């Protein structure tokens with residue numbers, strides 16, 4: 001496999017990537033977000049070509065012109081790395097504006113660190129608080145994955161007596177990431193904000209996990225927790241370290257940060273935020289109330305319950321299209337396909353439905369037990385049923401939250417998609433599966449809203465998070481009287497009427 005070298009400024013990171021890789025695939029691992037989902041409309045993924053060549057086709061050139069960018073700029077979402085490159089990443093220069101409106105930050109003295117503590121990946125950014133400039137990004141895999149990739153395995157491991165080891169490992173890893181961010185400099189950190197789901201919060205804070213492991217899955221330890229560096233055995237100078245508060249049993253501060261990132265909390269119109277990650281969290285509401293739930297949808301989209309499922313990383317089929325020559329699969333990193341990630345799964349099911357290869361209930365019409373997507377990657381009848389369960393969980397959750405607020409789908413003006421693979425989702429295809437039935441032009445893909453929100457929290461006091469929290473209400477879907485009926489109603493792929 002031929003590779004190219006890409007150097008990123010101002011972080012001075014050197015990356016090796018397969019030749020022809022899309023810059024979305026390469027950069028999103030370095031904390032770069034793609035707020036318009038790669039439509040080329042927001043311009044926030046702009047990169048300046050300091051060395052090397054990225055050819056821009058007429059459409060790309062038009063977008064650059066529309067955005068008023070000079071010839072040395074490119075949009076990463078429309079670019080591929082065909083040769084060695086040195087790039088300046090525009091996003092590291094300014095705060096992400098996740099919302100359509102400008103995010104105005106109050107300039108502060110000093111430096112902040114925002115940490116998204118994910119079940120799978122960890123991302124930390126060092127931010128200059130006077131300019132909101134990102135000075136450094138560190139990513140790592142969550143070391144707890146040795147005990148399994150999903151939350152259930154982590155809970156089981158903690159219950160089996162490994163809780164303190166899980167806590168030690170995660171604290172140590174994040175401490176290391178911060179040291180790397182500081183890179184030997186004498187910088188003193190003014191504030192460090194951590195966000196994550198409730199299980200990650202419990203494991204980081206060292207809380208007893210039992211209450212989250214059994215019905216009714218409640219914990220009295222969901223509030224903010226402040227630390228000092230020595231408690232965490234971190235050799236850094238930091239005035240305030242805070243793990244932000246969770247919303248409810250399985251809806252953590254990552255979703256609170258997502259609510260902040262979308263700006264849905266300050267709008268009169270209704271919005272929806274869906275994070276298709278581990279817990280499949282859903283938020284519906286406006287500036288008066290925000291209802292939040294978690295669904296059991298995550299594992300299918302993260303590959304855990306799919307026979308050849310995998311995370312959105314190199315080798316994963318991320319999209320599937322139907323062409324005259326058969327199915328065309330795009331693979332992250334431009335390498336041979338090893339498996340399929342959430343967005344690929346959504347596409348594959350939609351394409352197979354359109355092709356008449358799947359029936360209304362997801363049955364394989366030919367009677368085969370599996371369907372080949374490429375020479376190596378197959379979807380089994382069971383995978384398709386797993387996807388149907390996940391689709392029904394999201395659709396039923398959305399319906400119940402909307403109904404509780406008395407809001408029709410027509411009244412929802414923005415639908416925000418968060419999550420690691422959100423940027424790759426083909427919205428028309430997702431709508432076809434019936435998972436979220438809204439007009440495609442109302443969707444906004446925001447990428448890692450947890451990190452965006454955590455960064456935004458660096459510019460406000462903890463009091464603001466409490467105010468946001470006061471707007472939210474956690475709804476336990478399984479306790480809703482007709483949840484089962486609505487869930488069963490959604491167990492089909494009938495084309496939606498929008």
Ligand code: FES
Pocket residue numbers: 033034035036037038039040041042043044045046075076077078
């Ligand atoms: S222009 Fe590339 S993500 Fe919006």
